[in-house]
Amino acid sequence: MSIERHSTDDHAQEDVESTISRDATLAADVDAQGLDDVPGRPRSALLTGATGYLGGFLLADLLSGTDTVVHCLVRGDSPDEAGARLRGALARHGVDEGEAERVRVVHGSLTKRRLGLTDDAYLELARGIEAIYHCGAWVNLIAGYPALRGSNVGGTVEVLRLATRVRRTPVHHVSTIGVLMTAYEAGAGPLSEDHPLPPPGGVGYFKSKWVAERLVRQAAERGVPVTVHRPGVVLADSSTGLGSASDWFMRLTAVSVRAGCSPSYDFLLSLAPADFTSRSIVELSRRPQAAGRIFHNFLPEPMTLADYFSFVESCGYHVPAVPYPQWLATVKGLDGVDRATVRIAESLPRILLRPRNGVPTYGTSGATAAAIGSNVTPPPLDRAYFARMFAELVRQGELPPRKRTAVR
Ligand SMILES: NC(=O)c1ccc[n+]([C@@H]2O[C@H](COP(=O)([O-])OP(=O)(O)OC[C@H]3O[C@@H](n4cnc5c(N)ncnc54)[C@H](OP(=O)(O)O)[C@@H]3O)[C@@H](O)[C@H]2O)c1
Numbered sequence: 001m002s003i004e005r006h007s008t009d010d011h012a013q014e015d016v017e018s019t020i021s022r023d024a025t026l027a028a029d030v031d032a033q034g035l036d037d038v039p040g041r042p043r044s045a046l047l048t049g050a051t052g053y054l055g056g057f058l059l060a061d062l063l064s065g066t067d068t069v070v071h072c073l074v075r076g077d078s079p080d081e082a083g084a085r086l087r088g089a090l091a092r093h094g095v096d097e098g099e100a101e102r103v104r105v106v107h108g109s110l111t112k113r114r115l116g117l118t119d120d121a122y123l124e125l126a127r128g129i130e131a132i133y134h135c136g137a138w139v140n141l142i143a144g145y146p147a148l149r150g151s152n153v154g155g156t157v158e159v160l161r162l163a164t165r166v167r168r169t170p171v172h173h174v175s176t177i178g179v180l181m182t183a184y185e186a187g188a189g190p191l192s193e194d195h196p197l198p199p200p201g202g203v204g205y206f207k208s209k210w211v212a213e214r215l216v217r218q219a220a221e222r223g224v225p226v227t228v229h230r231p232g233v234v235l236a237d238s239s240t241g242l243g244s245a246s247d248w249f250m251r252l253t254a255v256s257v258r259a260g261c262s263p264s265y266d267f268l269l270s271l272a273p274a275d276f277t278s279r280s281i282v283e284l285s286r287r288p289q290a291a292g293r294i295f296h297n298f299l300p301e302p303m304t305l306a307d308y309f310s311f312v313e314s315c316g317y318h319v320p321a322v323p324y325p326q327w328l329a330t331v332k333g334l335d336g337v338d339r340a341t342v343r344i345a346e347s348l349p350r351i352l353l354r355p356r357n358g359v360p361t362y363g364t365s366g367a368t369a370a371a372i373g374s375n376v377t378p379p380p381l382d383r384a385y386f387a388r389m390f391a392e393l394v395r396q397g398e399l400p401p402r403k404r405t406a407v408r
Contacts (some may be wrong), residue, residue, distance in 0.1 A: 001073050016145050018201060020207060021135060023153050024214045030160045032168040032223035041286070042170070044069035046129045048110060048136030050076075051089050053244035054136040054174065054234055057278035060093035062133070062136045062388065063102060065282050071104045071129060073115060073136065082107040110136050115162065126165035129235025134159045135174040137209065141248045142343040145204035152208035153215070160219045170225040172285045173216045174307070177232045177270050177296065178206035187357025189357055193230075193294040193364075203350045209256055227284065231277045232270030232298035232362070238379035239275070241388030245398040248351070251341045254398050257317045258337070259330040262309040264321035267352040271381060272298040279376045289348040296364045299378050305352070311386040316402030324348065 047062065049055030050072035062070050070345040075080030083105045090100050106125060110117035117125065138151035156173070158205055163169040180191050182201035200210035213228060218248070220226045236243030256262040272280075281299045284290040309319050322330075331337060331345045344351070379385065 002091045023211045026215045026218040030164050032164045035168045036084045037168050042068055044129050045131040046071045046075045050349050051085050056093050057088045057274050058135055060095055061282045063099040063277045067195050069102045071106050073106045073108050075109050079107040102298045111150040115158050126162055132163055132171045141203050141205050145207045148204050148208040151210045156212040156215050163224050172227050172307045175228050175230045176209045177230045179210045179213050181206050185353035187355040190363045193296055228294040230299045234274050234277050235271055236320035236389040238273035238274050241392035248344050251344055255331050255341050256319050257399055261327055262319040263324045263327040265305050267305045268302040268359050270298040270302050273379055281377050300364045302361050313385050315387050315390045
């Protein structure tokens with residue numbers, strides 16, 4: 001790399017850092033002090049991200065597990081298109097007509113002031129909701145922080161502003177375990193829920209979610225009742241095997257199957273099926289003792305990347321571990337591999353930061369488990385679970401049919 005290129009990169013890096021530091025201070029008008037509390041259990045809520053993977057599960061679980069009216073912020077070229085997109089999410093989750101009657105579409109965007117609503121519509125929404133489930137975000141592990149900050153940081157500010165417009169509206173914020181990535185890299189562990197937020201690091205997406213969490217914590221200091229949920233890698237539904245094929249981790253899996261090898265990479269994955277992640281969020285949101293706390297919404301037992309690929313092997317795909325550079329070269333040499341997948345493969349060292357000092361685990365404290373209680377039983381991530389997940393990926397054409405019989 002030339003010196004000139006190097007200094008340009010350094011400037012770009014400095015710009016991002018100063019933007020992050022500016023963005024990480026919450027606007028002064030977002031303040032809940034002096035506002036009234038929501039009385040009792042929420043009768044209606046706003047959900048962001050309902051058309052996405054985890055948000056679709058949240059929508060279905062809010063409808064089946066509560067009697068809340070669910071207003072969903074949905075993008076679209078028109079209100080009709082937003083409504084059609086939301087009906088698609090309901091259909092994917094098999095929500096019945098009776099429950100779907102409790103759904104309202106709010107045509108708007110996280111990137112817009114007042115979420116893109118008129119003054120009147122915004123005020124009506126603020127008056128009408130008694131909780132916010134903020135799951136919407138641009139989940140993109142290859143875009144830079146400047147591209148992601150509108151949706152992930154600006155969107156969080158808009159959600160917090162709405163939460164303080166009329167009353168102290170509780171916010172259930174969906175963060176990510178990636179906000180702790182630099183502490184993981186430093187090898188400091190175990191990383192429990194109350195570990196101090198370390199400096200931001202890793203890919204731009206983690207940084208944008210880090211800033212969002214910082215803002216949410218500042219809102220808490222100003223009286224907004226916030227609960228933070230940090231999923232790890234959200235995997236397929238435990239009963240149907242239905243996952244999100246466009247998700248980075250599924251792309252990594254599918255391209256490794258195509259390449260016939262997996263990256264030998266020292267990393268402990270914090271995993272949970274999407275249904276467990278979603279139910280734990282909904283269940284915790286209904287527990288008064290969970291308010292104001294941070295939760296790690298994944299299974300207590302982490303899994304090494306090597307063990308994960310052993311499950312891929314057990315489902316009939318030959319993916320021996322090879323050194324990361326060899327795996328990357330093989331992936332890049334595949335016929336017809338799409339650019340986004342190559343960029344995810346190239347970014348792996350910034351997505352899965354290598355711990356410098358022993359491998360720390362992320363804690364899911366006993367308190368989390370107790371708060372979730374027996375209502376949400378952690379499903380086993382065993383051979384049968386992965387068989388369902390891979391069968392579904394084959395059905396969707398994301399994976400080739402298995403090449404050989406299972407070895408386990
Ligand atoms: N998937 C994981 O493994 C994982 C792990 C940890 C944390 N999380 C967190 O979980 C949440 C959901 O993730 P996901 O995997 O379900 O993502 P996803 O499938 O990409 O869904 C993202 C959702 O956010 C919406 N959204 C994005 N930008 C928006 C905007 N400007 N205005 C309005 N809506 C917008 C999307 O709407 P459109 O349909 O219009 O695009 C979609 O509904 C995110 O907060 C993510 O950070 C996910």
